[in-house]
Every structure is written in C-alpha cells, then in structure tokens.
Amino acid sequence: MNEDNKTVEVVKPVPLKNLPDLKAIREERGLTTEDIFLKTRINSAILNAIEHGEFHLLPAPVSTKKFIRIYAETIGIDAEIILAHYQRYVDEKQVPEEINVVKASAALERKPFSSYLRYILPAVAIIAAVCIMYAFVPKKEPQGIVQQDVTKGVAPAPVPPPAPAVKEPLPEALPTVPPTTAPAVIVPKEAPQTPDTAHLNLLVEATEDTWLSITEDRKAPFQITLKKGEKLSRTAREFFVIDVGNAAGVNINFLGKSLGTLGRKGQVVHLRLPQQ
Known part of the structure; x- marks a missing residue:
C-alpha cells in the first residue's frame, strides 16, 4: 500500500445494552438525590448527570468512575453496567483526536524537503548580510576616554591668595561700678495660731x-x-x-x-x- 494513501481503520464499537432507568431504580429503593448526597457527599448535579447518561457534564474520568461506583453501590446495582456506557463515551470522544494526529503525521512525511528551501534560503541570506555589515562598520571609541584626555590637558586655574585678616579694634574698658548691697528685708514673725482660729x-x-x-x-x-x-x-x-x-x-x-x-x-x- 502506498504511504500517500494511508488510512486509519476505526473499529466499530460493539452495541451495548440500553442504560437502565437509574432514577426508577433509586426511587424503588426509597432514596432521593438528597439522601445520596448526605450519605456520599456527591452533589446533585453529578448524580443527575449519571442517572440521565449526560456524561459530558461529568468531571475527569478518574473522578467520574469513582462517583459511578459509589452511586451504584448506594442504589444496589452493578457498577460495571454504568461504567461500560461511560467508557464507550470516553472512547468515542478520543477517537477523532487520534485520527487527526495520524493524518498530520502522514502529511508531514509526504511533504518533500524542497518545499522547505523557500523558507530556509531567505533566512540564511538575511543572517549573512547582518554579519557582513557588522564586520565593516567602524567601531566608535568610548566617549569616556576622550573626555579623560581633554581633562588632563587643561591646566588648573590659579587660586588667589587669601586676603589679610582685618584686626578689629578692641572695645574700650567699661568703668567698674562698685557693687551695691541690697537692704535687708525684715520678715515679721507670724503670731502663733491658737486652736480656736487655725485649721x-x-x-x-x-x-x-x-x-x-x-x-x-x-x-x-x-x-x-x-x-x-x-x-x-x-x-x-x-x-x-x-x-x-x-x-x-x-x-x-x-x-x-x-x-x-x-x-x-x-x-x-x-x-x-x-x-x-
């Protein structure tokens, strides 16, 4: 068989028995979704999706399979009956993705190498032109070196000598005033208080x-x-x-x-x- 004519053979699934009426089985047991939630802590949205076969509303397969087993055990039926239908749903969901991957790989294998040259050659030419321009462009000297040489060639400006300090005349001596003695203050003695007038x-x-x-x-x-x-x-x-x-x-x-x-x-x- 020619590689260009590769096809992927998809095995047709074996038909399954219809999913039993899980809601009716649960109600025969006298259970409500609230009862199952209180017992298993599985929320009502997941329980309703399992009962109605709405597998696209369920979480990841690892968690969903665990929930299905707990639900089946709670209502008293074989979990494999529900798991078989859920596994068929998972397999059918993954088959188109695998087919697309195989077709893409085959297309890459059939594509000749010459078709890539129209992308490779322009890229190589651009890289070579950049290298040539960089090699022939003169490099500029750092500006810091030129400034350093100019600074060395300039002579420092002469510093003027300090002006002589001007001596200020000393203040004339003030005449001394002889200290005066303050008159003594005589404090009269308090008269002794008697218990009749004092606090x-x-x-x-x-x-x-x-x-x-x-x-x-x-x-x-x-x-x-x-x-x-x-x-x-x-x-x-x-x-x-x-x-x-x-x-x-x-x-x-x-x-x-x-x-x-x-x-x-x-x-x-x-x-x-x-x-x-």
Missing part, C-alpha cells in the same frame, strides 16, 4: 480594713470604711471626734504628728482631738 488637719492612713466615724466641729458624723492602703484627709476649725473600729488598722496624723499605735487589732477606740 485643724487630720490624715488617716489605713494599714488594714477599718471602719471610721469622724465628727468635725459640730457637723453630722462622717462614716467610712477604709481599705488597706487608702488614705483620708479631713479639716476642722475647733475639734475632731473620732471612733475607730480597728485600733491596730490605722495610722492617724494630727497637725503633722503621728499619734502612734492606738490599740489592739479589732479594738474600738474613741478619740477627741485636740484633747481637752
């Missing part, structure tokens, strides 16, 4: 949680519970009346002086400041 200052610092009741002059009592570390500052004009619920839990300063330890822990103490 009385009270500072209470809690070392433990302590209940306090403080009466300032003739006002209503002020009651508070101080936490450990808290401070309380009060003022009065005449006197303080203080009730302490935990004598060992406070440190009282009156007029800037500490009263020291007031008593035992948990002891109730009654004070009047200043003492009568």
Whole structure:
C-alpha cells in the first residue's frame, strides 16, 4: 500500500445494552438525590448527570468512575453496567483526536524537503548580510576616554591668595561700678495660731480594713470604711471626734504628728482631738 494513501481503520464499537432507568431504580429503593448526597457527599448535579447518561457534564474520568461506583453501590446495582456506557463515551470522544494526529503525521512525511528551501534560503541570506555589515562598520571609541584626555590637558586655574585678616579694634574698658548691697528685708514673725482660729488637719492612713466615724466641729458624723492602703484627709476649725473600729488598722496624723499605735487589732477606740 502506498504511504500517500494511508488510512486509519476505526473499529466499530460493539452495541451495548440500553442504560437502565437509574432514577426508577433509586426511587424503588426509597432514596432521593438528597439522601445520596448526605450519605456520599456527591452533589446533585453529578448524580443527575449519571442517572440521565449526560456524561459530558461529568468531571475527569478518574473522578467520574469513582462517583459511578459509589452511586451504584448506594442504589444496589452493578457498577460495571454504568461504567461500560461511560467508557464507550470516553472512547468515542478520543477517537477523532487520534485520527487527526495520524493524518498530520502522514502529511508531514509526504511533504518533500524542497518545499522547505523557500523558507530556509531567505533566512540564511538575511543572517549573512547582518554579519557582513557588522564586520565593516567602524567601531566608535568610548566617549569616556576622550573626555579623560581633554581633562588632563587643561591646566588648573590659579587660586588667589587669601586676603589679610582685618584686626578689629578692641572695645574700650567699661568703668567698674562698685557693687551695691541690697537692704535687708525684715520678715515679721507670724503670731502663733491658737486652736480656736487655725485649721485643724487630720490624715488617716489605713494599714488594714477599718471602719471610721469622724465628727468635725459640730457637723453630722462622717462614716467610712477604709481599705488597706487608702488614705483620708479631713479639716476642722475647733475639734475632731473620732471612733475607730480597728485600733491596730490605722495610722492617724494630727497637725503633722503621728499619734502612734492606738490599740489592739479589732479594738474600738474613741478619740477627741485636740484633747481637752
């Protein structure tokens, strides 16, 4: 047989039995596509494509064959029945591509070498012309070398000598003024304040949680519970009346002086400041 008359023989497929009604089989089992999805996690679009034989809507063959086996097992039929129809679809889809590849290869083999010369010769001529032009074109010297030679031939400009410094006349000495002594300021001594007119200052610092009741002059009592570390500052004009619920839990300063330890822990103490 002549190579120019090559043909590809395509084997006709053996007819298959019709694909069973998968939807009817599924419904006989009392299953819905939602039930199969919940069990297999195969989405309803793929399940419907398998049931209706719409194989062109399915993903790659590796994944599709796996889905078909899981679907067939779920509805209780032999998976090979569906796989045979799907494989026939895959084979028929690939046959035209193989035929086109064989025809293209045969056409390349039949094409004589002389037909390629009309493309090769012009390309070789262009490459040769470029090489000849590059060989005969004079090369330009780098501009940096010329600039360097010109720089060397120019003599440096003379630097003028510095101008002599002009001495400024010294300022005349100012007449010295004898220091004057400021008059002493006499500060009158403050008269001692009596408890009747001066403000009385009270500072209470809690070392433990302590209940306090403080009466300032003739006002209503002020009651508070101080936490450990808290401070309380009060003022009065005449006197303080203080009730302490935990004598060992406070440190009282009156007029800037500490009263020291007031008593035992948990002891109730009654004070009047200043003492009568």
